[in-house]
Amino acid sequence: MSNAEDPPAIDITQLLQRLEEGDGEAAKELFPIVYDELRQLARLRLSEEKVGHTLQPTALVNEVYLRLIGQRDTVRYASRRGLMVAAAEAMRHILVDSARRRLAQRRGGNVRREHLDVDGLLLERPDEVLDVHDAIEALALADAAAAEIVKLHYFAGYSLAEIAELQGLSRATVNRRWVYARAWLKTHIESQK
Numbered sequence: 001m002s003n004a005e006d007p008p009a010i011d012i013t014q015l016l017q018r019l020e021e022g023d024g025e026a027a028k029e030l031f032p033i034v035y036d037e038l039r040q041l042a043r044l045r046l047s048e049e050k051v052g053h054t055l056q057p058t059a060l061v062n063e064v065y066l067r068l069i070g071q072r073d074t075v076r077y078a079s080r081r082g083l084m085v086a087a088a089e090a091m092r093h094i095l096v097d098s099a100r101r102r103l104a105q106r107r108g109g110n111v112r113r114e115h116l117d118v119d120g121l122l123l124e125r126p127d128e129v130l131d132v133h134d135a136i137e138a139l140a141l142a143d144a145a146a147a148e149i150v151k152l153h154y155f156a157g158y159s160l161a162e163i164a165e166l167q168g169l170s171r172a173t174v175n176r177r178w179v180y181a182r183a184w185l186k187t188h189i190e191s192q193k
Contacts, residue, residue, distance in 0.1 A: 009078075011033065012033060012034070012079070012080040012083065012156055013078070013079050013080065015029055015033070016030070016032045016077045016078070016079070016080075016082075016083065019069070019077075020077075027069050031065060034065075034080075034083065034084075034087075035061065035065075037084070038064060038065065038087055039057055039061050040059045040089070040157075041088070041091065041156050041157050042057040042058075042061045042064070043057045043092065044089060044157035045060070045095060045155060045156075045157060046060065054182070055094075055095075055098055060091065060094060062175040063094055064087050064090045064091050064094065065087075067090045067093075067094075068083065068086055068087060068090060071119065081166050081167070081168075084156070084166065085148065085151075085152070087156070088152050088155050088156030088158075089151060089155075090150050091155055091156060092133070092136075092155035092156075093176055094132045094152055095129060095155065096130065099129035099130055099133075100130065103130065117187075131189050131192065132154065132185070132189070134192070135185045135188045135189050135192075136150055136151060137186070138188055139181060139184055139185060139188070142184070143177075143180070143184075144181055145177060145179070146177045146178075146181035146184070147181065148167075149163055149167075149174060149177050149178055149181055150178075150181045150182075151187065152166070153178065160174050160178055161174075
């Protein structure tokens with residue numbers, strides 16, 4: 001998700017430090033820098049939603065940013081990586097909350113469970129989003145690093161190479177954790193049926 005026009009990481013780090021120190025102007029300066037990347041992530045995530053979903057990329061980005069900046073008293077973002085990981089997590093929670101609302105509206109309709117293809121996960125149905133969310137939460141208890149890779153890949157849309165760069169890990173390490181996480185999720189989800 002990076003490109004040649006990305007701002008230097010130091011600028012974001014300095015803005016995050018200023019934001020932590022209570023500088024309200026830093027939030028205004030930070031938003032345009034991270035907006036395009038957040039919008040790209042939101043567009044990718046929402047492209048996998050069914051037609052007729054109510055979330056739009058701009059609204060999702062705005063909600064993510066408000067959550068990130070709104071919790072700055074309790075959460076510190078030491079770097080661009082920390083901010084993007086938090087953004088992926090916030091995006092996941094927003095999509096899960098949206099899925100829960102849609103399921104609640106059905107009030108127990110005849111939702112038929114089908115085999116969930118972990119390799120080609122599209123997260124089209126709200127129950128799929130919730131199944132994956134629950135599985136990721138369980139995986140985080142067993143292996144937090146593997147769960148973070150899943151979050152960044154599925155919910156933030158990062159490639160495995162981008163995750164390796166973002167986390168400062170080798171591609172081989174990220175690939176190994178991804179293979180493990182994918183198998184773990186598939187086994188967990190199928191055992192819950």
